[in-house]
Amino acid sequence: xxxxxxxxxxxxxxxxxxxxxxxxxxxxxxxxxxxxxxxxxxxxxxxxxxxxxxxxxxxxxxxxxxxxxxxxxxxxxxxxxxxxxxxxxxxxxxxxxxxxxxxxxxxxxxxxxxxxxxxxxxxxxxxxxxxxxxxxxxxxxxxxxxxxxxxxxxxxxxxxxxxxxxxxxxxxxxxxxxxxxxxxxxxxxxxxxxxxxxxxxxxxxxxxxxxxxxxxxxxxxxxxxxxxxxxxxxxxxxxxxxxxxxxxxxxxxxxxxxxxxxxxxxxxxxxxxxxxxxxxxxxxxxxxxxxxxxxxxxxxxxxxxxxxxxxxxxxxxxxxxxxxxxxxxxxxxxxxxxxxxxxxxxxxxxxxxxxxxxxxxxxxxxxxxxxxxxxxxxxxxxxxxxxxxxxxxxxxxxxxxxxxxxxxxxxxxxxxxxxxxxxxxxxxxxxxxxxxxxxxxxxxxxxxxxxxxxxxxxxxxxxxxxxxxxxxxxxxxxxxxxxxxxxxxxx
Amino acid sequence: xxxxxxxxxxxxxxxxxxxxxxxxxxxxxxxxxxxxxxxxxxxxxxxxxxxxxxxxxxxxxxxxxxxxxxxxxxxxxxxxxxxxxxxxxxxxxxxxxxxxxxxxxxxxxxxxxxxxxxxxxxxxxxxxxxxxxxx
Numbered sequence: 001x002x003x004x005x006x007x008x009x010x011x012x013x014x015x016x017x018x019x020x021x022x023x024x025x026x027x028x029x030x031x032x033x034x035x036x037x038x039x040x041x042x043x044x045x046x047x048x049x050x051x052x053x054x055x056x057x058x059x060x061x062x063x064x065x066x067x068x069x070x071x072x073x074x075x076x077x078x079x080x081x082x083x084x085x086x087x088x089x090x091x092x093x094x095x096x097x098x099x100x101x102x103x104x105x106x107x108x109x110x111x112x113x114x115x116x117x118x119x120x121x122x123x124x125x126x127x128x129x130x131x132x133x134x135x136x137x138x139x140x141x142x143x144x145x146x147x148x149x150x151x152x153x154x155x156x157x158x159x160x161x162x163x164x165x166x167x168x169x170x171x172x173x174x175x176x177x178x179x180x181x182x183x184x185x186x187x188x189x190x191x192x193x194x195x196x197x198x199x200x201x202x203x204x205x206x207x208x209x210x211x212x213x214x215x216x217x218x219x220x221x222x223x224x225x226x227x228x229x230x231x232x233x234x235x236x237x238x239x240x241x242x243x244x245x246x247x248x249x250x251x252x253x254x255x256x257x258x259x260x261x262x263x264x265x266x267x268x269x270x271x272x273x274x275x276x277x278x279x280x281x282x283x284x285x286x287x288x289x290x291x292x293x294x295x296x297x298x299x300x301x302x303x304x305x306x307x308x309x310x311x312x313x314x315x316x317x318x319x320x321x322x323x324x325x326x327x328x329x330x331x332x333x334x335x336x337x338x339x340x341x342x343x344x345x346x347x348x349x350x351x352x353x354x355x356x357x358x359x360x361x362x363x364x365x366x367x368x369x370x371x372x373x374x375x376x377x378x379x380x381x382x383x384x385x386x387x388x389x390x391x392x393x394x395x396x397x398x399x400x401x402x403x404x405x406x407x408x409x410x411x412x413x414x415x416x417x418x419x420x421x422x423x424x425x426x427x428x429x430x431x432x433x434x435x436x437x438x439x440x441x442x443x444x445x446x447x448x449x450x451x452x453x454x455x456x457x458x459x460x461x462x463x464x465x466x467x468x469x470x471x472x473x474x475x476x477x478x479x480x481x482x483x484x485x486x487x488x489x490x491x
Numbered sequence: 492x493x494x495x496x497x498x499x500x501x502x503x504x505x506x507x508x509x510x511x512x513x514x515x516x517x518x519x520x521x522x523x524x525x526x527x528x529x530x531x532x533x534x535x536x537x538x539x540x541x542x543x544x545x546x547x548x549x550x551x552x553x554x555x556x557x558x559x560x561x562x563x564x565x566x567x568x569x570x571x572x573x574x575x576x577x578x579x580x581x582x583x584x585x586x587x588x589x590x591x592x593x594x595x596x597x598x599x600x601x602x603x604x605x606x607x608x609x610x611x612x613x614x615x616x617x618x619x620x621x622x623x624x625x626x
Contacts (some may be wrong), residue, residue, distance in 0.1 A: 146587065165529075
């Protein structure tokens with residue numbers, strides 16, 4: 001069953017092509033193709049996750065050329081885990097009504113579903129590739145798809161997309177330069193092969209230069225503070241479905257690539273004490289991002305902008321986890337990738353549901369919505385409480401592991417930052433709760449709002465159920481998946 | 492010092508190009524100039540790869556009468572990588588230009604400051620317009 005390493009990618013890529021063709025026949029056909037492709041990819045990734053946890057990593061030789069020469073696809077627990085997250089969120093976005101997910105009546109000449117599938121295919125490629133240059137190509141594939149999707153958000157979306165294009169391309173350019181440094185010093189592009197050669201030259205300045213360039217490039221892709229400047233615009237002006245996809249899974253591709261390259265390729269050059277203080281910098285910038293994102297989120301009046309700034313803060317948690325680099329911290333970071341994907345996409349889809357029925361984005365005008373749109377807003381409440389970190393919801397556990405890791409290392413700054421950021425998150429969500437659930441409707445649009453359409457409620461509640469299940473089954477998830485991932489990253 | 496310069500001068504050019512590109516992207520207010528800066532930046536990356544693969548008296552990597560001794564020919568892999576990266580770069584440039592066309596049609600200028608103030612005046616929250624609120 002070696003093909004499991006490449007199957008999710010193939011489903012999504014062929015789905016993207018099929019969706020273009022289907023779009024010429026019928027305007028609803030692309031959505032059907034997208035749902036089928038993402039569902040098949042989800043099944044393939046879940047099978048892959050089961051296989052790799054039982055039998056160990058899968059290696060797939062593309063075109064039959066064996067690894068150091070040919071391109072290798074590797075599926076281990078980390079990539080399979082990420083693939084399940086990506087395809088699950090992708091499937092829900094495909095099911096979500098196109099009219100609000102993309103802010104557009106689906107027309108023949110706007111290929112929204114092919115672009116979405118291409119974005120997902122790019123992410124899948126990043127997560128299953130075992131070759132540094134191949135990873136670069138997939139970084140660019142999903143980036144191009146993202147620029148197109150962000151540009152759907154009207155005038156401001158186009159401008160945000162252009163800015164994102166500038167920063168995204170510089171990020172991948174820096175990554176490519178770093179890969180060049182590595183290639184000219186080791187003569188290979190295969191990750192596993194390079195990991196064997198690198199420890200001998202761990203202290204060389206070329207390798208350290210590559211480490212700095214790759215970390216900066218992927219930091220830009222992941223929007224780690226202070227390289228996040230493109231994120232708030234791109235996420236708040238793109239249509240709700242796109243924003244959910246971007247915040248939930250797209251920025252995680254950068255986080256995944258950082259984890260993979262720092263721990264599996266660089267290994268001692270990164271974790272060892274010699275050379276650049278990359279790990280400490282990641283942890284400090286992560287903390288700065290948590291504080292910055294949380295504080296700015298409290299000052300936003302627009303719901304999608306609030307969520308975008310909160311994404312900056314949540315990515316900071318992942319950066320802190322990668323920076324601390326201990327087993328507990330890595331468990332926290334990987335868990336947070338999963339939890340944040342579920343919570344933030346649920347919140348963006350709720351925002352889409354509100355826009356569908358009322359067209360409102362300003363939080364102050366949401367007064368009374370809690371009584372009108374009960375199923376959607378109770379979903380909002382669950383996702384928001386999980387963001388704050390109320391046990392037993394999913395969001396509690398990643399913060400718990402990060403704080404545990406911090407206390408374990410006597411790194412009280414991290415613990416303090418995480419706890420105080422949770423308090424700030426609590427403040428801004430409590431303010432929203434008060435507006436939404438306690439106040440009475442003051443506007444005609446709200447007073448007459450109908451409950452959201454069944455697909456909106458269905459997708460939001462699928463995510464909320466996942467939040468609750470992941471929270472309650474946390475011990476099993478850590479024991480079976482996340483723990484082994486952290487062990488293999490460190491070991 | 493001068494030897495070091497003579498040995499590595501091509502890398503200094505690459506570095507200068509990278510700096511020019513990055514400066515244009517970050518400091519210019521004209522969006523078209525930013526895109527030009529981006530192109531300079533990525534071209535410098537390509538040059539770095541091609542330069543790194545070069546060898547004194549190296550020839551094309553084809554096995555002929557001189558045998559297959561790898562020290563005789565130029566490393567073909569970076570050329571291959573850069574061929575791919577150029578294609579990717581063309582794609583990015585195309586998307587960037589398409590976005591610029593849309594921006595220019597909406598605002599009639601490439602000046603970032605004017606465009607931002609336009610957008611802030613017209614549409615402070617970027618709220619999508621749904622007539623009546625019920626699509």
